Amino acid sequence: MQIKSICDCDWFQFDCKNTLNDQLLENVSVELEPASDCTDWRVVTTIPLASLPYGKPGTTYCLVAIPPDGAVTAMFGATLKFRVRDVDPTTGEPDGDDYYDDSFVLEEVEVSVADHVHPVQRANFAAGWEQLGEDNELDETFALSTLHTLQDAVRELMKCLGMGPCERSDRVPEGKSAHTLLLAGVFRGGHDVLAKARLALDPADQTVTLNLVVRSDNEAVSAAITGAIVGVILLLIASLCVAAYASTECVWATGRVVCHKNQTLVLGTVVELFDLDGPPKGRLVYDHIDPDDKMGFTTVDNVEGYFNVEGCADDFDWLPGIKNRPEVYIRVHHYCNSPKGEFLKVLPTFRVFVPRTYDHHIRFPIELD
Structure with missing residues (x-):
């Protein structure tokens, strides 16, 4: 144990x-x-x-x-x-x-992220929500396609975030197609964090949509909590993909981009995940045969430059018994040095797959200039 x-x-x-x-x-x-x-x-x-x-x-x-x-x-x-x-x-x-x-x-x-959170219960969630304010708020929407009831979604959210339910919101009334889960916790270092998880069940295909709004006194904490949801989604996706593709892998990466001359220029930066499908050298020839696969992308919408990006890729196992796992790298399209924009490929490649998180660029931000 x-x-x-x-x-x-x-x-x-x-x-x-x-x-x-x-x-x-x-x-x-x-x-x-x-x-x-x-x-x-x-x-x-x-x-x-x-x-x-x-x-x-x-x-x-x-x-x-x-x-x-x-x-x-x-x-x-x-x-x-x-x-x-x-x-x-x-x-x-x-x-x-x-x-x-x-x-x-x-x-x-x-x-995991949940290990850094101590669950608490707020007697007056609304007051705590207003006190934290919008400065470090993150608002994301996710499709939880592998969950088919609101109660299952509530249970998975509490498990992966490590936060405590407030105002008995962990109980979904019978027959409801929409529900709001209120969560509270204290992140490592004493940072208060609150979350509103608005859940809706699509009666047509019985899938759940999640709108997650997180507030904290620290931007990185809000990003970590939001990123935990992405990791769980990709873990569920990966468990489905394994049955269909022997070498399908999913990635969740989090990090930060920095423009030293003017940090506001990071707004609108596009961070992309690619699967390297050929050798680093000789790319002009190899790209015509098997071009790199774009796995996913996100747009930086905060001046601090934090991003979360996720995606999946699959590679053929050319030799029996030898697993050919995707090699992932990051490409950034930014406007730090020119209003016309430019691309920056961030190497070397990495092989960090769900449920693990590639957070190297939290510790070592991507410098655009």
């Missing part, structure tokens, strides 16, 4: 139980290894469990430092490590002084 506690560091708590009556486990710990695109997340220390006899629970901890640059998602490989002593199953006493070291690979550990 894994429990995560978020502050300036992540405390990972791993609850363990020894199910082997002829073994005593000692020096039990879980080793976490950040994924290749999460190297800014640093494992600070591990607190091992000295002894884990048969049938008795125990706990080991791992402390991971959160990057100071605004990263909110990460993935870690996890390995359970321990020392084994053979014991008498009846008494539990060691048979001798001999022991050996062993390990067991666990499921990957994910840090």
